[in-house]
Amino acid sequence: MGLVFRLIELLILLVPVAGVIFGGMKAVSAARRRQDRIDAEDGPAVSAGTAENNRVARWRAIQRTVxxxxxxxxxxxxxxxxVVKLLDFPVMTDMREPVTERFHRAKLRADLLRPAEAATLLxxxxxxxxxxxxxxxYAMAFNVAEAEAARRRRSYLSQGDQxxxxxxxSLLRVAADSGATPQERERAYQLAGRELDGLVVLPERTRAEIERGITGELGG
Structure with a gap:
């Protein structure tokens, strides 16, 4: 009989503890369900926000590239x-030089890939x-070519080529001189082409500027 009473007393003591444990488990479970609901509701919003942030970051990167x-x-x-500066640093247009060829090839590729509207890259x-x-x-190839041109200037050329x-x-200075007569400018430009033939290739824009000046003078 004494054993029975002791078991009853033990159960009386354990019931409140069990209640506390059970209640705690229910609270934890409820809290977990609430968090699951929050995650489910906020998940799409967080993903959308992340996607928008990524798009903004990409747009900034595109703008930096442009x-x-x-x-x-x-x-x-x-x-x-x-043109005077151009011929002070002939490496920049001497297509026999690997650094020059790489620079012009890289420029051409970058220009071809440049979109009409940067936003289309998004x-x-x-x-x-x-x-x-x-x-x-392109940027790296230009920097390498420019550094090499500044380092070597005309020193890599033979005495005759220099x-x-x-x-x-000197002839191109005359060709670009608005104070010279149109005939003088045109003749100087032709002679300059002969001197530079096989040494450097004048960029199209450089030639166009000189020829435009000569043509304008002749037209006037």
Whole structure:
């Protein structure tokens, strides 16, 4: 009989504890269900927000790429519009030089891949990555060619070729001189072409600027 009473007393003591444990388990379970509902409701919103953030980040990267393309074009334009500077650093147009050939090839690729509207790259990830890579190659190739041109200037040329470039440079000064007569300018331009033939290739924009000036003078 004493054993029975002790068991009853033990059960009386354990019931409140069991209640506390059971209640705690229910609370944890309820809290978990609430969190699951929150996650289910917020999940799409978080995903949409992440997608939008990714799109914004990609757009900024695209804009940086376009700006880098423009900066490199501007640096090259300084040479194209200054024929004296161009011939002071002949490596920039000497297509026999590997660094020069790589630079011009990289520029051509970047220009071809540049979209008419940058925003179109947002919906074409492959084109976006290809354009970014092309611009990075272009900027790097230009910097390498420019550094090499500044380091070597005309020193890598033979004495005879250096003299030819010097004469060509002087003739192109006359060809670009608005104070010279149209006939003088045209003749100087022709002679400069002969001096530089096989040494450097004047960029199309450089030639167009000089020829436009000559043509304008003749037309006037």
């Amino acid at each position: 700006q880098e393309h423009d900066r490199t074009d501007t640096k090259w334009l300084d040479y194209e519009l200054d 919906d074409d990830r492959e084109a976006d990555l290809e354009y970014r890579e092309a611009v990075a190659d 003299q030819r470039i010097g004469r060509g440079q």
